Amino acid sequence: MHPSPDIGIWIGGLLTLGIFSFLYGDNPYYKFCEALFVGVSAGHWFITLFWTVFIPKLLGNIGIAIHTFRTEGFAAGMSDYMHWSYIFGGILGFLMILRLFPKIGWISRWSLAFVVGTTAGYYFINYLVSNGLMQIQKTILPLTSVGNIILVVGTFCGLIYFFFSKEHKGAFGGLARVGIWFLMITFGASFGYTVMSRMSLLIGRMDYIFGIWLGMIR
Amino acid sequence: MIGSENKTVKRVFSFLFLVFLFSPILIISIAEAQYSLLVPGDTLPPAAPTKTEAFDTPYDRGRSITINWEKSKDDGAGENDVKGYEILRSTEVDGEYKLIGTTVGGAQHFIDNDVRDGIEYFYRIRVTDGISFSLSNPSLPAKSKPQWINLRRTNIFIFAVALTFAILYYINRAKAGKELFIRKIAGLEAVDDAVGRATEMGRKIFYIPGISDMDNMQTIAGLTILGRVAKVAAEYEARLEVPVSRSMVMVSAREVMKEAYSNAGRPDAFNEDLVYYLTDDQFGYAAAVDGLFVREKPAAIFLQGQFYAESLILAETGNSVGAIQIAGTAAPAQIPFFIAACDFTLIGEELFAASAYLSRDPKLLGSLKGQDVGKVIFLAAIILGVILLSFRLMNIGPWFSVG
Structure with missing residues (x-):
C-alpha cells in the first residue's frame, strides 16, 4: 500500500x-x-x-x-x-439584469420571450428534419429481410402510439400497443447499455480510491 | 513403414514441382525489382490539370468558394504517378499565388472556406508526382456571397408550410368552439392526486425542470407543466418548491409560478424564494437535490424536462423517500430509468402534449391536432415509399434527404 x-x-x-x-x-x-x-x-x-x-x-x-x-x-x-450582431445578445443580457430593479424588472421578459421564441422556431425546423424527414428516409426500406420488416413495423406502430387526437381503441389501439412494446424493448436495451456505462464510472472512482489515492492496486 | 516413406517422397516431389512451376514468376519479379533500382527516377512532370473553375459555393451563407478541375492525364492513367494536388490562390490573375490547401491524387474538387465576401479570387492547381510538378491555368475570378434561400431544402419548406397550415387550421377550429379530442395520458391524470396527497400529508412538492437551459424545448415544455402544477398547488395551499440549475430557468420559472398563483386567485401565496438556483454543475445539482429529498421528504416529486445521467440518481432517491413521482422527458436514454423508478412517466412527445392536455387551451389543442396531421403525412409517406421500393417500382427516399 x-x-x-x-x-x-x-x-x-x-x-x-x-x-x-x-x-x-x-x-x-x-x-x-x-x-x-x-x-x-x-x-x-x-x-x-x-x-x-x-x-x-x-x-x-x-x-x-x-x-x-x-x-x-x-x-x-x-x-x-x-x-x-453580438451587440444584440449583449443588450438582451443587459435587459435581464434589469430584474434587479423592481420598477423596470418587467423589461427582462423581452429577453425571455426572445429566447423562448427563437428556441421554438429553431427547433421546429431541426425536429422536422431529424424526427421527420430523416426518419421517413431511413424507414423507406424494401420488405426483403426480417431486419427491415422489424424496423418498418416498429417505426409505424411507434408513431401510431404518439397519436393524441384519436383514442387507442380497436385496430388502432392494437397497433399502438405493438408500438409501446417496441418502445419498451428499446428502453430495456438502452437501460442495460446505460447501466454498463455507469458501471464504468463506478470502476473509475474505485480506481481513484484504491489506485491513485491509497496505492493498493496498480 | 514402407508406405509412410513413399508418402514422404511424394510430398517432397510435389513441393519441388510447385517450386519449378512458380519459379519463372519469382525470377521475373526479382529482375523487375532490380531493374527499377538501376534505372534513374521519373524526370517528366505529370500533365497539368485542366479546366480549372472557381465559383461561389451555392446555397451557403457566404465566405466559401468551390474550385473544380479536370485531373491530370497522369492521374489514374498515363504514367499514373500523381501524388496529389495543391490549391493556390491569388487576388490578382498575374499576382503571387499562395498555397491554401492540398488534396490527394484523384481529387477534382476543393472548397475554400477562408475567403472574404465580395473580393475576387483566382485559383491555380498544381499537380505533383513527388519529384516534379505542373501548374494549371488560372481560373476566372470568383467572388463569394451569402444566399438567402437554400433550394436544396425545398422539401423542408414544403413540409414546414404544410404542418404550419394544419396547425393554424386546427387552432382556428378550436377557437371557433369545435371540441378537439385528446386521448388519456395516464401520468397527467395523476397530477391533481399527487398535489392533493402532498396537501393531506402536509409535506412539500418538489418540481425539477431538468438541467438544461431555456434554449431546450423540453425545459420550455417542463415549465408549461409547472404552470398547471403551481396552479393546483396554489388552490390546494400546498407548498411547491422548484430548485433549478440555470439562472434563465429560475427567472422563467418564477414568472410561470407568479402567473399560476395569480390565476388561482392566490397571488399572496407566491414567494420568489420558492424557485431557487443551486448550481449549473450537473452532479453538484444532483447531490443538492438528493439532499433536499432526503431532508424534506416530499410527498410528490415532478421531474419534467431534459435530464442526463442524474436522472436515475434523482428518481431513485425520490423513490426511497416514498414520494409519488411523475416524470417526463424526451431524452431516450433517460426514459428507461424514469420508467423503472417513477410512478408515472411521460414518454417523449407526451411531455410536449402535456401542456395542451392539462390546460385545454384551444391554441394548444389545435396545435396538437395539427401535429397529428403531420404524423399522418409521415405515415402515408412511409407506407407509400415501402410499397414502391418493395415492388421495385420507385425509390422516393431521396425526396426526404436534406441538403
Whole structure:
C-alpha cells in the first residue's frame, strides 16, 4: 500500500467517500461535501461562463468589429455585421439584469420571450428534419429481410402510439400497443447499455480510491 | 513403414514441382525489382490539370468558394504517378499565388472556406508526382456571397408550410368552439392526486425542470407543466418548491409560478424564494437535490424536462423517500430509468402534449391536432415509399434527404 503524497488527491478521495456516505443515509459528512460541491461548482461555472462566453463571445466579437471599423474604414467596418450582431445578445443580457430593479424588472421578459421564441422556431425546423424527414428516409426500406420488416413495423406502430387526437381503441389501439412494446424493448436495451456505462464510472472512482489515492492496486 | 516413406517422397516431389512451376514468376519479379533500382527516377512532370473553375459555393451563407478541375492525364492513367494536388490562390490573375490547401491524387474538387465576401479570387492547381510538378491555368475570378434561400431544402419548406397550415387550421377550429379530442395520458391524470396527497400529508412538492437551459424545448415544455402544477398547488395551499440549475430557468420559472398563483386567485401565496438556483454543475445539482429529498421528504416529486445521467440518481432517491413521482422527458436514454423508478412517466412527445392536455387551451389543442396531421403525412409517406421500393417500382427516399 502506497498512499499518494499529493494533498489534492487526498482531498479528492475524502470528498469521494463523503459523497459515497449518502448510501448509508443523510449525515453531516455528506452535508459538508454536498455544500462544498454546490458552492464550489456554482462559483466555477460563473467564472467559466464569464471567461468562455462574456469575454470571448461578446467583448471579443465586438472588439473585432471595432478593429475592422478602425483599420479598414467605415464601409468595411459596418459590413462586418456578423461581429456587430453580438451587440444584440449583449443588450438582451443587459435587459435581464434589469430584474434587479423592481420598477423596470418587467423589461427582462423581452429577453425571455426572445429566447423562448427563437428556441421554438429553431427547433421546429431541426425536429422536422431529424424526427421527420430523416426518419421517413431511413424507414423507406424494401420488405426483403426480417431486419427491415422489424424496423418498418416498429417505426409505424411507434408513431401510431404518439397519436393524441384519436383514442387507442380497436385496430388502432392494437397497433399502438405493438408500438409501446417496441418502445419498451428499446428502453430495456438502452437501460442495460446505460447501466454498463455507469458501471464504468463506478470502476473509475474505485480506481481513484484504491489506485491513485491509497496505492493498493496498480 | 514402407508406405509412410513413399508418402514422404511424394510430398517432397510435389513441393519441388510447385517450386519449378512458380519459379519463372519469382525470377521475373526479382529482375523487375532490380531493374527499377538501376534505372534513374521519373524526370517528366505529370500533365497539368485542366479546366480549372472557381465559383461561389451555392446555397451557403457566404465566405466559401468551390474550385473544380479536370485531373491530370497522369492521374489514374498515363504514367499514373500523381501524388496529389495543391490549391493556390491569388487576388490578382498575374499576382503571387499562395498555397491554401492540398488534396490527394484523384481529387477534382476543393472548397475554400477562408475567403472574404465580395473580393475576387483566382485559383491555380498544381499537380505533383513527388519529384516534379505542373501548374494549371488560372481560373476566372470568383467572388463569394451569402444566399438567402437554400433550394436544396425545398422539401423542408414544403413540409414546414404544410404542418404550419394544419396547425393554424386546427387552432382556428378550436377557437371557433369545435371540441378537439385528446386521448388519456395516464401520468397527467395523476397530477391533481399527487398535489392533493402532498396537501393531506402536509409535506412539500418538489418540481425539477431538468438541467438544461431555456434554449431546450423540453425545459420550455417542463415549465408549461409547472404552470398547471403551481396552479393546483396554489388552490390546494400546498407548498411547491422548484430548485433549478440555470439562472434563465429560475427567472422563467418564477414568472410561470407568479402567473399560476395569480390565476388561482392566490397571488399572496407566491414567494420568489420558492424557485431557487443551486448550481449549473450537473452532479453538484444532483447531490443538492438528493439532499433536499432526503431532508424534506416530499410527498410528490415532478421531474419534467431534459435530464442526463442524474436522472436515475434523482428518481431513485425520490423513490426511497416514498414520494409519488411523475416524470417526463424526451431524452431516450433517460426514459428507461424514469420508467423503472417513477410512478408515472411521460414518454417523449407526451411531455410536449402535456401542456395542451392539462390546460385545454384551444391554441394548444389545435396545435396538437395539427401535429397529428403531420404524423399522418409521415405515415402515408412511409407506407407509400415501402410499397414502391418493395415492388421495385420507385425509390422516393431521396425526396426526404436534406441538403
